[in-house]
Amino acid sequence: MVKITVNGQQIEADPKKPLIHACHSNDVDVPMYCYHPGLAPVGSCRICQVDVKQGEAPSRVMVACRTYPVEGMVVDTESARAHETRRECLEFLLKNHPLDCPICDKAGECDLQDFTYQEGQSAGRTHEERRPLQKRKSLGDVIVLDEERCILCSRCVRFFEEIPKVAQLTVSDLGSRSVISTFMDRPLQGKYQGNIADLCPVGALTLSKFRFQARVWNLTKMASTCGECSRGCSTTVEVLRGSDVKRIRPRENAAVNGWWMCDIGRFAFSHVNAPNRLEGSLVREAQGLVIARNEDALCKVRDLLITHRDSIFVVSPWLTIEEAQALLDYSKRFGAHVMFVSVEANGEADKVLHTGDPCPNRRGLSELGIPGVKAAEIAERMMKAKLVVLVGERVVELVGATAIAKVHQATSVAVFDCHALDLPQVEACIGIANSAERTGTWVNVDGVHGPLAAVKPAPLNVRALERHLGDLVKLSPRSDAMGARAR
């Protein structure tokens, strides 16, 4: 570490990281386009110019992303000269930019827009027509490129070279004719394409699924965790006006995912947005499953647990550790076995992020002592049980509705899931909140705890599993009353 002075303030800086990193870690704002903390610096956009004085030499305006801190360096990011150089650079960047901010998806979170606003440059000097290029060029299923908006920072090009390490994009042609393209216009491949839309400092690269879906300032954003594999990438889940999840983006977390996430997790919001939720609860009556109060459904589950000796709890690997702990405590009263559905590896494992294990909380559940059991074996265990309680988001899907349908007609089934399951064996069905509607914690493959955020409200009468379990505890006899059955 070396001591440098930035805007009169003494700070400690890592001499191996560029000056702009030291500035940003100390809340000194320096604009950047080509620089990204997750990629090697190239110093081509030239916007991060700051005034640097080293030793006795007169101070110079230098790019902060290719200058490295040296003991005693004095940096002024706000000098008139630095401002002027950045303003000049900005004027060049805006020369061919279409300024179509009103219809741009990036508007509101665009670095070019923000910095132009900050510099207050309102008049342009160009009399020339702006470079006419392709406005909507598909780069495959995930990304749409607007060549006119591109400022050629090359972050996207470098991302593919440095992170998945399969170069797919390049800058083609020279000078003012440069455009971003793939080799022979082939579509982009792989499951990390979505990241370049986040990396793009302007609205050149947009997600085809997010195009014209929302103005970003209308999105509610909350920190959460991805549930598509046991990596548990930190995410920001964005919801439009309290209804649907519109976008999931990686959230910087050096311990887990850096700045990236895969497209599987990025677009995994169809199930949290899924319609036809089970709103409230269902209980079996003579005429079939009928709508019931949640309390009545919970009482039914309690009664089933009291009357059946051979009962098993099959839980979802999406259960949070809080939910799992509560369930374990409760199941002990009845001496019931608890197991989670150990979904088999899906073949998506790679060297970047994806672990290939679709159980987001495998480690958390295992640490609590809940064994993971494969779906085929669960089907066998269900055949032997008198009562099967299926608990957790997606549990029916993961165990398989057909497997459940095969259990003996005499076996009772109770379900806690987001959707109703109408099978003759099902005695009670209780709606629960999904991972975008409840809080809790998942433990990833490396033991890092990832929080879940309740980003959007659950449908009417739908409560989180933890609350149902809490009520169930209150409605049930104490464990000492259960005598020898309690473990």
Place this chain on the structure above:
Amino acid sequence: MKAFETYLLDRAKKDGAHRLDEYKKLGGYKALEKVLKTGLTPGAVIDEMKKSNLRGRGGAGFPTGMKWSFMPDPAKDPRPRYLAINADESEPGTCKDRVLMERDPHGLVEGSLIAAYAIRAQAVYIYVRGEYRKSHDRVRDAVLEARAAKLVGKNILGSDFSCEVFMHKGAGAYICGEETGLMESLEGKRGHPRPKPPFPAMSGLWGKPTTVNNVETVFNAPFIIERGGAWLAGIGTKGSSGNFLCGISGHVNKPGVYELPFGVTAQEIVEEKAGGIWKGRGLKAWFPGGSSCALLTGKDIDVVLDHDSLKARGSSLGTAAMIMIDDQTSMARVMEIIARFYDHESCGQCSQCREGTQWLSQIFHRIAAGKGQPDDVDTLDALAKGMAPGKTICALSDAAAIPTLSAIKLFREELMTCVREKRDPLAVKQPEYAVVGAH
């Protein structure tokens, strides 16, 4: 002009000097032999170069001996090291290296080997501009001949010095003549210049210590070895020693490449070598060293040609490629052509250069076409100041801005007249032809 001794073009003037036997007859490979057989150490070669005061002929005029001495000590840094010869001569007006490569290619090979010996390079890469087919073929044939004669390859002339020479053809980009762009291109990538530091001497080709030299620079080395550094230092002026190749083009009666000692005046060259300005016209402006230098007016024709004198007049010697412009020529048109060249050749990495070169080109085009706006000249001035100096990774942005700034300084009134009158009074009706870049 005082009489002077020539050496650079002596062989090139003779037919057949591109062949090894003829080259040897004319005294070729004597210097290499002297280096390898008299046990001259690499350090001694560098000392001799330092003594000669030779400055690079590629445009920047950096002292060659000092550049060679920047290579790390092989005892402390055992990495392989390379010499790259910059023969990607594409600056408008510059055509001197072409003469050497076409007519005296063994001189380049011998010079390269001496340079490689001095910096202890295992390999020499000669990067020839793609359009220079004849130059490339001549140098390639010379390398093949030299290899057959054991002058290139393992244990050259029976010594323990081994050095391979590789030829590389450019693919048509001016930017690949920038030393770091050249290295990227040699590595098989796009010719995007690299930020410095790290400098090539520490991390060049494939991240290894590398020296990049111009053709004419290393061409001087055999003469310095044979006749001594003091001999070369005795020619020319205080800050610039030796003879140089001056390529004079534009509105003169006898354009061509001439060998001259530093210290002659531009006037002497124009009048005694190039036969004066054509059609009996006056001299309006001229570039002393290729289109990247600041323009000078006809009044500055008395300037002594060397690095320091031209610097004092606000320009630079560059590659000593003089482009003469007569008094019937429209400066708006001249600058339109120059600006279009840089727009065509910018690599597109840095914002200022990518957008700025295009912008300059568009404005000059409008002015020349009689469609200039009242604020155009001021905008040009502001843009050029925003592009230079030293605001970008390499100097191409500066190279576009410097002639622009000088044209505005010297010919503002002429440009403003084009704008005011909505036509270019000096425009000549000429056949429509496409003005393209270097290639």
